[in-house]
Structures are given as structure tokens and as C-alpha cells.
Amino acid sequence: MIGLMIEGQHGLTWERWDSILRTAERAGYQSVFRSDHYTDATPEDHESLEAWISLTYAAAQTTALEFGVLVSPITFRHPALLARMAAQVDDLSDGRLTLGMGTGWMEREHHNFGIPFPPLATRYAMLKEGLEVVTRLFMSDKPVSYAGEHFQLHDAILLPRPVRDGGPPILIGGNGRNKTLPLAAEYADEWNGVFIDAATYRDLNAHLSNLLAEQARAGGEVLRSLMTRVTFARDEATLEKLKNGKTLDELRGGGRSLAGTPAMLVEQIGAYLDAGCERFMLQWMDLDDLDGIEQLASDVLAQFK
Numbered sequence: 001m002i003g004l005m006i007e008g009q010h011g012l013t014w015e016r017w018d019s020i021l022r023t024a025e026r027a028g029y030q031s032v033f034r035s036d037h038y039t040d041a042t043p044e045d046h047e048s049l050e051a052w053i054s055l056t057y058a059a060a061q062t063t064a065l066e067f068g069v070l071v072s073p074i075t076f077r078h079p080a081l082l083a084r085m086a087a088q089v090d091d092l093s094d095g096r097l098t099l100g101m102g103t104g105w106m107e108r109e110h111h112n113f114g115i116p117f118p119p120l121a122t123r124y125a126m127l128k129e130g131l132e133v134v135t136r137l138f139m140s141d142k143p144v145s146y147a148g149e150h151f152q153l154h155d156a157i158l159l160p161r162p163v164r165d166g167g168p169p170i171l172i173g174g175n176g177r178n179k180t181l182p183l184a185a186e187y188a189d190e191w192n193g194v195f196i197d198a199a200t201y202r203d204l205n206a207h208l209s210n211l212l213a214e215q216a217r218a219g220g221e222v223l224r225s226l227m228t229r230v231t232f233a234r235d236e237a238t239l240e241k242l243k244n245g246k247t248l249d250e251l252r253g254g255g256r257s258l259a260g261t262p263a264m265l266v267e268q269i270g271a272y273l274d275a276g277c278e279r280f281m282l283q284w285m286d287l288d289d290l291d292g293i294e295q296l297a298s299d300v301l302a303q304f305k
Contacts, residue, residue, distance in 0.1 A: 002269070002301050003031030004293065005070060005227050005281040008054065009039050011046040016287045017054055021062055023290045027297035028305070031066035032058070033100070033227075033281045036073065038109040052085050059093035066096045070192065070227055070281060071173050073104025074123060075115055079130035079151055083137040083167070087158055090168035098190060100171040101134070103127050124179060126150045131170065131187040138167030173227065175200070177207055185211035190223040192281070197255030198268075201226060202275035225279035226272055231259035232296050258282065262299035269304070 004024055006012065012034070024032045036051035051069050058067045072082060082099070090097040103123040104110070110117035118126075129148040136144045136153070143155035162168070169189035174180035175196055181204065184191040191208055193201050209219045231251060233239035239261055243251055251259040258268045269280065284293060 001030040001279040002304060003029050003033060003066070003279070003281050005283040006032065006034040006287065007037075007283065007285065008034045008051060009037040009046060009048040010285065011287055012049045012054070013047050014049065014057075017049060017057065018061065019290055020287065020293070021058055021065065023293050025062050025065045027294050028301060029065065029293075029297060030279070031068070031098075031281065033068050033070045033098075036069045036071065036076065036100075037106060038113050041106050041108055052089070055089050055097065056092065059089050059096070062093075062096075064096075066098065067093075068098030068171065069100045071100030071102035071171065073102055074127045074130045075104045075110065075117060079133040080137065080153065080156060082130070083134040084158060086134075086168050087138065087162040091160070091163045095164045095168070097168045098171050099134070099168050100173060100192070101127065101131060102173060122150075128183060131172075131183065134167075134170065135187060138162060169223075171225075175204060177204065181208050181211055184208060184222065185215050185217065188222055190225055190279075192225045192227055193277070194227050195229075195253075195256040196226075198271040198275045200255065201272055201277060205276040223278055224276050225281060226277045227281040228255070228283060229253075229257035230265070230282040230284065230296070231257050232265065232292055232300075233259075233261050234295060234299070236261060262303075265296075265300050266303045269300070 006020060021032060034051060039045045039048060055067060086097060086099040103120065107117050129151045133146055133151050133153060136146060137158050141161060143157045144153050145155055146153040170187060171190040171192055172180060172184040172188040173192035173194055175193055185208060193204060205224055212219055212222060231242055233242050258265050
């Protein structure tokens with residue numbers, strides 16, 4: 001399963017979002033995910049659509065494409081609100097949403113928009129409580145009460161109940177062996193590795209399988225995915241221009257990007273498949289390069305169908 005990952009804070013407008021969704025669905029991508037950010041980590045600021053409003057649009061304007069956030073920071077929204085939005089967008093799309101949740105990392109957007117940005121240990125505790133809140137609201141047909149340090153529920157119930165049994169799947173992204181992967185083993189339906197090479201992916205995937213066994217969960221209960229950049233060269237001449245004096249290894253950034261000609265990308269994707277990856281979210285940076293999105297589909301995606 002191969003999809004796209006769009007950085008919404010890099011100039012995403014309604015015209016661009018509509019074009020990307022329609023092009024991706026027509027070209028046969030499995031999914032389109034997007035970041036949930038207000039702005040970028042460094043100036044200058046660009047146009048950015050609010051993530052969940054744009055996902056509502058995706059639900060209404062596409063028919064087969066899966067979609068979701070990588071990921072919604074727990075600092076942005078109370079988890080009860082996030083659960084309500086996710087369940088209803090999932091229902092609107094007939095079950096095509098994935099809910100990605102994380103601690104948040106970008107201090108600048110929090111400062112600029114007046115959103116509290118506590119230390120990482122606090123944000124991690126907030127995320128764990130948030131996952132508990134969302135899971136309980138998705139799973140329970142009866143009112144739920146919960147008394148956490150950061151979030152509370154008092155006889156709360158999601159109505160209408162999510163159409164999908166258990167609500168939309170929850171994704172937890174990141175490469176941390178001691179914090180992220182244990183959370184994924186406990187709460188996630190999908191684990192998303194981020195900007196890592198195939199060997200590291202294999203190691204973390206095996207570690208996750210061990211953690212799942214400790215939770216008495218089967219390995220197949222958690223989908224394994226990868227988010228990484230793609231640098232697509234249509235041919236060798238284009239690749240030389242993209243390298244711009246760099247070596248191919250430097251262009252790939254130690255696992256931070258798939259890079260090369262179609263044959264090279266097929267080989268790299270195959271290495272991650274061998275390491276246990278089941279779904280790819282390829283970070284596509286040029287939001288106006290629709291021809292490139294289509295060419296990548298015809299030259300690379302077609303090899304995996």
C-alpha cells in the first residue's frame with residue numbers, strides 16, 4: 001500500500017488540496033496523509049489549511065482514497081473533541097480515516113498562536129491519557145468516566161456511535177524504543193516509523209512484535225507503516241540534476257528519503273517490505289507537481305500491484 005504525505009503548512013490551499021486528492025485517487029494511490037501544523041518551524045510562514053477541516057473535505061470529495069493525519073498533537077485539542085471529530089469524519093467517508101496522535105514537537109507554532117507547550121515528559125503523559133480517553137469513547141456503548149491528571153470525562157458518550165466497530169484506527173508514529181513503541185503496543189492499530197533506513201525499521205519492527213506479545217496482542221493487530229521523503233527522478237539525467245554534486249547516499253540522507261530513478265525506488269521500497277513495512281506514506285514536497293505524482297504512480301506504484 002503506497003500513499004502520499006503532504007506537509008500542509010508548506011502552502012496548502014483549497015485549490016492545491018483538491019488537485020492533490022483528485023490526482024492521487026485517479027492515479028491509484030492507496031492513501032493521502034497530511035501533517036497537522038499551524039505553520040513551519042522556522043520563518044517564513046506559508047498558507048496552511050486547518051487539518052481536520054481539510055480531512056472533512058477529503059471525506060466528501062473522494063470515494064476510495066484513505067486519508068488521515070500524521071499526526072495531531074495532543075496539545076491542540078482536547079482528546080474528547082478529537083474523538084468526536086475523528087469518528088464523524090470516518091463515518092462521512094464510509095470508514096477511510098486513520099487517526100494519528102502524537103505529543104507535538106514544534107515549539108514555534110505553539111508560541112505564535114498562544115498554545116501552551118509543556119515539557120516533553122508532560123506532553124507524553126497527556127498523550128497517554130488522551131489515547132485512553134479516545135479509546136474508551138470509541139469502544140464504549142455506555143457513558144464513560146475517566147479521572148486523569150490532564151483530562152477528565154464524566155458520563156461521556158459518543159453519539160451517534162461510530163459506524164466502524166471500535167471507531168477509526170489509531171496510528172502512533174515515531175521511532176522511540178522506550179516510549180513510542182510501548183504506547184503503540186498498548187493503544188495503536190498502526191505504527192508509523194519516520195525517516196529511518198530499512199535496517200533500523202526491521203529492528204524496531206521486531207521490538208514492537210515483542211512488546212505486542214507482552215500485551216497479549218497478536219503481531220497482526222498493528223499495521224506497520226513508514227513515512228519518509230521521496231525524491232523522484234524520472235531518468236538518470238534528472239537524477240544527476242537532483243544530486244547537484246551530492247552522492248546518492250547523501251541524497252538519501254541516511255534513510256530520510258527514498259531517492260533515485262523508478263528502478264531504484266522499487267528496490268528501496270522492496271527493502272522496507274522485507275523489513276516488515278506494509279504501508280508507505282511518501283512525503284511529496286512540491287504541492288504543484290501533479291505530473292510528478294502521476295509519473296511516480298505509473299513508474300513505481302504499478303510495480304507493486
